[in-house]
Amino acid sequence: MAGDLAWRRLSGGRIVASTSIRTLFWDIGGVLLTNGWDRSQRTRVLSRLGVDLEKYEAKHPAANYTWERGLTDARTFFRTTVFEQNPDLELSFDVLWPQVCAESKVLNAECLDMLSELQQAGRLSIATLNNESRELNNYRLDAFKLRTLFDYFICSGYCGEMKPLPGIYRTAIETSGYPPETSLFIDDKQENCDAAIAQGMQAIRFESPAQLRVELAQHGITVS
Known part of the structure; x- marks a missing residue:
């Protein structure tokens, strides 16, 4: 130097x-x-899994505010944004999370x-x-x-x-x-x-x- x-x-x-x-x-x-979980990534993954994207995006900003600050965990984040909004969907965190991670390249x-x-x-x-x-x-x-x-x-x-x-x-x-x-x-x-x-x-x-x-x-x- x-x-x-x-x-x-x-x-x-x-x-x-x-x-x-x-x-x-x-x-x-x-x-x-x-990026880790931007709009294009979540649209791709959640559409494939049958998640209601409009309901997801309505919950995303507030849930992401706490998740990306380490104030909540991933299970809580996806329970709030995905599972509670899609109660009839047969989907678990253990199925969803690997697909979230696979978006990173x-x-x-x-x-x-x-x-x-x-x-x-x-x-x-x-x-x-x-x-x-x-x-x-x-x-x-x-x-x-x-x-x-x-x-x-x-x-x-x-x-x-x-x-x-x-x-x-x-x-x-x-x-x-x-x-x-x-x-x-x-x-x-x-x-x-x-x-x-x-x-x-x-x-x-x-x-x-x-x-x-x-x-x-x-x-x-x-x-x-």
């Missing part, structure tokens, strides 16, 4: 001083993997390769900063062997707060043990990047592996 102060050229050509990055925070869904293998290279280099602390329910996050970390790629995990299901609200970013900064400007956050949503910047972090909005590699280099982080 460069020294404590590096120089970075902004898109408009202006050159500014930026503190060297010590901690790299990654979103998971939309960067490394597909690798989105950008190239990003996983970059992440592995950075972890092996050992020059940065590397952590997640993502919104996900506790159970689905745990499944994804295990199924895609992500635990070895990160030093720790800042997940909404663990800490009770979600992006883009400031609390989860403050937790990430405090857990890093370094000033906020030494943290670089990667996310595919601009609102989440803006929220990180508002807390003093630096951020890259992810668009593609090639674009990410270029922008990491602008922060003094080189990957092959």
